[in-house]
Amino acid sequence: MNKQLKDSGMSITSSVARTSKEGVRRLAWLYHPRTWKEKGIRWSLGLAFVTYIVAVVVLGILWSIEPATFDVRTNAQEIAEEIDLPQSEQKELPAGFISTATAINVARALLERPGGYISNDVFPPGIYLDNIPNWEFGALVQLRDFVRAMRNDFARAQTQSIEDKDLQIADPQFNFNSDSWILPSTESQYRKGNEALLSYLKRLSDKNDNDGQFFVRADNLRSYLEVVEKRLGSMVQRLAAAVGQVQYNINLAGEPQGRSAKPEPRQLRVKTSWWEIDDVFYETRGAAWALLHLLKALQTEFEDVLQDKNAEVSLAQVIRGLESSQEMIWSPLILNGDGFGMLANHSLVMASYLAKANAALIDLRNLLQQG
Known part of the structure; x- marks a missing residue:
């Protein structure tokens, strides 16, 4: 009985192998220049079009995968190593380091996910994808709110304090038009914003420089x-x-004397x-x-x-x-x-x-x- 099962398994394996080899040979024949020459221009253009459609559909599926969640502490340690923070200081990160590192990684997830940032794409498959651009915009709004909170609150001791110089740059950069394709592109502006966040993080980690602060x-x-x-x-x-x-x-509940601009x-x-x-x-x-x-x-x-x-x-x-x-x-x-x-x-x-x-x-x- 065991011998029969083994022989059956070997038969199936060899059959699959033969099918795979045959498929590879078939594809090699289809895309060989000599085949294109023999079949003519119409057949060649048709094959190229079908190949393009299949590639676009497959890429669209891959680009529609949402980024996985990540551990904020592990991410902070990785960015600490990236900016060459001394090992002695990595054990006790300064206030604000984990939060800033998290904001940096959220921005990277938008820019570096499979297919990159696609909300401003003008070519397939990005132009026909619908769900991921909306996903990107939702995450972007939260990133904008957080960076603005860092600029207005977390990095300032009081309302009369001077704004942080890097957060002054990061805030407007992330508020740039979310679907600009070129001159300047959305990605270039968001990368500048992320570079400003990274610069703020480096100053935050420098114990010899009291310029960068995060107030808990x-x-x-x-x-x-x-x-x-x-x-x-x-x-x-x-x-x-x-x-x-x-x-x-x-809309006006709790306000007896309240009124709106329009009825x-x-x-x-x-x-x-x-x-x-x-x-x-x-x-x-x-x-x-x-x-x-x-x-x-x-x-x-x-x-x-x-x-x-x-x-x-x-x-x-x-x-x-x-x-x-x-x-x-x-x-x-x-x-x-x-x-x-x-x-x-x-x-x-x-x-x-x-x-x-x-x-x-x-x-x-x-x-x-x-x-």
Whole structure:
């Protein structure tokens, strides 16, 4: 019996090998110049076109793979080695090092992922890809918010302090047009912003230079989280609008004397266009990916502050919700089932994760505000 199984296995292996060799020979024959000459110009152009289409489709699939999550501490150690930080100083990194290194790696993920930055591509496959450009924009918005928070809060002792010279460069560079193809290209501007962040990181690590600073204070963290809270709230509302519901207008709730520039209806129907559902989903997914790493970095930097405010669990809950939003998507399409219908609604699932994270974020900000 064992001999029969062995002979059967060898037969299958040899059959596969013969098939593979035959396929290689067939491809070699198809692409041999002599074959092109014999078949004529039309056949040659047809083969070239089919080859191009297959290559574009395969590249499109590969370029649509989202970057994996990374460990913020390990990343910080790698960048410390990259800038030749002495081994003695790598054991106890200065305040702000992990957060800045994380921001640098988020930017690198946008620029150096398979296919590079594709939001500004004008040729296939980048021009026809839809999900990844939205993913990139979501991550980019979070990077912009964080770099601006570093410029306005984390790197300044008080409101009257002078801005950091490198962060003055990095902030506007990352706010450059996200889809400029040439003169100047988006990638070139973002690389300049990342170089400025790396320069700031080097000054931050230089104990002989008091020029670069990062202040770990509760009010700095609270200011940044206020921006994050608004971003998450907007994401949840856009995701929830995938179903479409009639909602009461609460824009002026709590303000008896409040008024708006234009009259607004008492009720309004909010619904995301069917064509934009996957766009909103992937933009949110990219934003959650970047925010997940930035908050993990801040969790390490502000460990003492969080313990003092008894707020570690609240931040951990925010991170848990963001981690859940990065789970594998098993469906080939982003589905938009109605309520309790037969089909899944991926937008509502994502909204539930982020809503839970946002609720924990509100609690966290309140705890940081307390004395």
